[in-house]
Amino acid sequence: MPAHAPDQQSDSRHDDPLTRERAHLAASRAALRAMREDVEALDIKDVTANWVNAEVLNRQIEERITALADLAHAPLFFGRLDYEEAPADATGEGGGEERFYIGRRHVHDAHGDPMVVDWRAPVSQPFYRASKKEPLGVGRRRRFGYTGGELTAYEDEDLTDASGTERASALLQAEIERPRVGPMRDIVATIQPEQDEIVRAGIGGTVCVQGAPGTGKTAVGLHRVAYLLYAHRERLARTGTLVVGPNRSFLRYIEQVLPALGELNVAQATVDDLVAHVEVRGTDSAEAATVKGDARMAEVLRRAVRSGVTMPVDPVVVVRGSRRWRVPAYEVEETVRELLARDIRYGAAREALPQRIAHAVLVRMEQAGEAPDDRVQDAVARNPAVKAAVKAVWPAVDPAKLVLRLLSEPEFLAEHAAGLLTEDEQRAVLWAKPARSVRTAKWSAADAVLIDEAADLVQRTPSLGHVVLDEAQDLSPMQYRAVGRRCTTGSATVLGDIAQGTTPWATASWREALAHLGKPDAAVEELTQGFRVPREVIAYASRLLPAIAPGLSEATSVREAAGDFAVRAVAGPDALDDAVVAACRAALRREGSIGLIAADARIPALATALADAGLPHLAPGEETTADARLTLVPASLAKGLEYDHVVLDEPTAIVTGEPDERTGLRRLYVALTRAVSGLTVLHAQPLPTALG
Ligand SMILES: Nc1ncnc2c1ncn2[C@@H]1O[C@H](COP(=O)(O)OP(=O)(O)OP(=O)(O)O)[C@@H](O)[C@H]1O
8 A cells, every 4th residue: 555755846736645635634723723712712601590500511611622622642633534425324424525534523614514523423434444345435545644743644545446455554553663652542543443343332232352462452442432422422421431440550541541532521440449438458368358259248248238127026106196006017027028028229128118107107097087198108207106116127237337247246247158158268258356446447458349239238329321341350259240330220341351360369251250240241352463562572471371361362463563572591689680770771772661570579679779770760650751761660560551661570570479370470471461662581580481
């Protein structure tokens, strides 16, 4: 496919395509500026009756102005589609035109005619999907290349010529190979067909993506939210969207992708953030955390929550004026049994009970010839005798206190875990030292998830419209449930890689995980084309696959550049730090970001060695810039991140830093797959045999 770069001669000619495209870019920029000025000039004084409305409107206007910003690093359009015939569905976006410029956002001229079409619009879809085999009505696809915000090249594909072979795009290659600096970027210009299928999957269904390192799972998940917000804006504005990631540094790394796509209102959180009912200050043994994260705990909690319900022994006697109304115990019991049998939340049943007792009183009043109305029923429901009866038979449950009791009182746990948890498992979850109060208890992350489950048993957790769950493979069944109850009426995008699971309870099967999430029918897709890791490096890392995830296929690398790859033995542990510093120094002589990844226990020593050598470094999640490009990364935080050059310190220490070998090798697999263009492995100890 011909790629055109500007030269002096053609630049000066007005009919030169590049000149024309630049003119369209300049005109689109001007149109965007005009759109922005229109919004800025809006005077809302006349249309808002009160200050609350004014606040809301002002915020919306602010957001719109931000969304209409012309971002210097994000070109207004990156592609063009020349349809053979105007597409049937193009009237909304395309206004019957045959040529569409595809960009991050919609831009129209003073007459409302589109100058740039949003990449998420239906007419843009062939930009990502059309091929010579299936041109989808497109005659020509043009991709644009930019250098420092200037349109400097274009590349054409003639899709009508079915005989020609499909060739990889040079601009796509350039985009993939571009050095990484700063936070994660969007990939709108180069989304691949198999990625686009996931991005544009309907909002109704949950999609689960298994993908090797660097296959674009995170990128796809973020673009999917942006797509859904475009296609279902009103619905999702009402219900909300959320991206769940493994930790803060990861969330900081990805946080600018959606704003760059014009989406400013997507919440981001870790699972721990979602269930932050108590302050987490404690940790669990792997055994305790595994049992606490097991789905059987949900049933233990369900039993425990309802265990306070007792059958009444005395009648409820309501005194009103000179009369006494009596509801016998057996009748209240009947109501209690019926509420227990119904599939409603504990708290909802507790609110229904006084009304039901009041209703029984009203029936008696009517039988006695009175004509009570709704207000009387409400008054009876609030009567002290009714309240006291409800308190006795259906006591309020405080979720944190309930979990505290389960973890502190062996008898209470045994009663509700009978037939569910073995004695050993019960012993594992019980605190060695029972806690006195919710405030002073040393809650662990797994405990907080239990409290969240209990809270949901008492009162339904509100559901969002869509949740993206990244690095899902590390979640426990109870964590999947916690995320799942935040999208019961919505859908989810679940992203992960079984081979990168590094928790003792890591996901072994997506089907099981999806069942815990409450979406058993979700489609499971696989991505295998790798965009990050050079071929040689992914092949080296994949040697670990038989040991860590036997069923999984190795990723292919679409990167053409060979990349630098070296594994170097260092003579003795004393020489290791110096060798690592030297490797970092060498990497710093090149372009792009550098990640020094090491076992968590090695971090203090390496921080000192770097400081002694006068090499400043960042922590993961701190933004790399042209001046600060070296990040010291504990292996436990490497997941999801990437660096142009990775210096990997002592693989064996990364493996032995984990409680078991499989987890250790998986941690190493994650560390080995962070490199975009170069990987240097340095070791003083023998390498793990699985790498041999
Ligand atoms: N279609 C694409 N065009 C250009 N770059 C892409 C494309 N898809 C993915 N990438 C780039 O490849 C890199 C890896 O993507 P991403 O982090 O989403 O992968 P991942 O599957 O989540 O990896 P991991 O399993 O390691 O978390 C990123 O730099 C991303 O921008």
